Amino acid sequence: xxxxxxxxxxxxxxxxxxxxEEKPYIEAEATVMYTGDMALDGCGWLIAINDxxxxxxxxxxxxxxxxxxxxxxxxxxxxxxSCGMGNAGISRVSIEQIIMR
Numbered sequence: 001x002x003x004x005x006x007x008x009x010x011x012x013x014x015x016x017x018x019x020x021e022e023k024p025y026i027e028a029e030a031t032v033m034y035t036g037d038m039a040l041d042g043c044g045w046l047i048a049i050n051d052x053x054x055x056x057x058x059x060x061x062x063x064x065x066x067x068x069x070x071x072x073x074x075x076x077x078x079x080x081x082s083c084g085m086g087n088a089g090i091s092r093v094s095i096e097q098i099i100m101r
Contacts, residue, residue, distance in 0.1 A: 043083035055081035073097040
């Protein structure tokens with residue numbers, strides 16, 4: 001009985017120390033783009049990486065400059081952002097670090 005109790009406490013301690021696995025950062029050269037007001041079928045602020053568009057969830061005001069070239073570290077947030085007419089959805093990203101090129 002004592003061995004079982006000690007073993008269960010060990011398992012619980014290990015599980016309590018477990019955290020959600022962190023997503024790896026992706027590094028890339030990107031261009032910040034303003035695609036127009038969402039109320040007028042635009043998609044707001046996006047970043048373009050290798051001809052693919054992403055919706056940054058946390059783009060700082062200092063970087064909201066159309067055609068601004070940047071280096072960005074980001075993670076895919078999951079889910080898509082729908083905007084504009086006929087857009088199938090744009091992947092959401094969380095920016096971890098961004099600097100001007």
